Amino acid sequence: MHVPDGFINAPVSVAAGVVAAGAVAVSLRGARRELDERAAPLAGLVAAFIFAVQMLNFPVATGTSGHLLGGALAAILVGPYTGVLCVAVVLLMQGILFADGGLTALGVNITVMGVVTVVVAYGLFRGLVLVLPRTRRSVTVASFVAALVSVPASAAAFTLVYAIGGTTDVPLGKVFVAMVGVHTLIGIGEAAITMLTVGAVVAVRPDLVYGARGLTTPLKLRVNGELVDAAPARDFAPVAARSPKKFWLGGLAAALVLAGFVSFYASASPDGLEKVAADKGFDKNVEEHDAAGSPLADYGVKGIEAARLSGGLAGVIGVGATLAVGTGAFWMVRRRRTESTGAQV
Known part of the structure; x- marks a missing residue:
């Protein structure tokens, strides 16, 4: 659902940029509480x-595809504030390096794809976790529902932005129905990816899932008719004490394989926004991307003729660049938290 330049007029794009900047500023402050070692x-x-995973477009209808937005997944794994920052980093790298999503529309994209998805998904997720049994399965079920709802909510948010600042005269009712309809289908794919990913992480390292914290309760033993907490086993280190290094390396390997190899088999059909824009006629004012001349534009490496090698190498570069920028940014946020804590002490 990457909004290109030209869909939204300048005043509304600027206003969305202000909203996005404010959300990022608030998230930077909030992420200090979420980011531990x-x-x-x-x-x-x-x-x-x-x-x-966003490189893996999957078919959802005839001539239409969709891809992960990621707000729900990020919020559940690392927290809502950090989740907004994760999506913002991804959108920034995609816009600058790969000419995906307009640069003047960056504020719109962060607001619609990042802020809205995180707020809707995490709010719904927390509500479901509170009412469902406190089990790991409840976390995966709640993640499915939250991710499913977040995608059409994002589509509705785009329609609202377009209603205020759209550059073409198109019946908004038809745009709303088409956007929400196709993105509900995309939401099913988003929900499946989110549930499977969260479920896999919860299965091996539940301590690393922000949304699953507090689910583990101490074992109870009945002593003299009263329930007391059992002493932890001394022969085994608790899960939380394990180094996340192996998990981190495994996750990185998975990302590199997905971007460098599996992405070649992704659907080539236009995504939901592109398809609706073409069908309803509000793609007439699309402008050429300012980074169209980038060596990595359109997820390929210029000068490499082999499509498989070009796309795979671009994906690997993108994963590496996003990892470097994201890790650096989060390390700085973590450092600010440490300095702030030290100053209070």
Whole structure:
């Protein structure tokens, strides 16, 4: 759902940029509470993983495809504030390096694809976790529902932005129905990817999942008719004490394989926004991307004729660049938290 330059007029694009900048500023402050010594490196990996999975467009209807937005996944894995930052990093790298999503529309994209998806998904996720049994399965079920709802919510948010600042005269009712309809189908794919990913992480390292914290309760023993907490086993280190290094390396390997190899088999059909824009006629004012001349534009490396090699290499570069920028940014946020904590002490 990357909005290109030309869909939204300049005043509304600027206003969306202000909203996005404000959301990023608030998230930078909030992320200091979410990023501990384990979550900081994981956040960079989550951004890189979202970048990789977004390259995997999947068919949802005749001539239409969709891809992961990632807001729900990021919020559940590393927290809502950090989740907004993860999606913002991905969108920034896509816009600058790959000419995907307009640069003047960056504020619109961060607001619609990042802020809206995170707020809707995490709010719904927390509500479901509170009412469902406190089990790991509840986390995966809640992640499915939250991700499913977040995508059409994002589509509705785009329609609202277009209603205010659209550059073509198109019946908004038809745009709304088409956008929400196709993105509900895309939401099913988003929900499946989110549920499977969250479920896999919860299965091996539940301590690393922000949305699953507090689910583990101490074992109870009945002593003299009263329930007391059992002493932890001394022979085994608790899960939280394990280094996340192996998990991090495994996640990075998965992202590289997805972006460097599996992405070649992604659907070539236009995504939901592109398809609706073409069908309803509001793609007439699309402008050429300012980074159209980038060596990595359109997810290929210029000068390499072999499509498989060109696309795969571009994907690997994108994962590496997103990981580096994201990890660096989150490390700085983590450092600010440490300095702030030290100053208070």
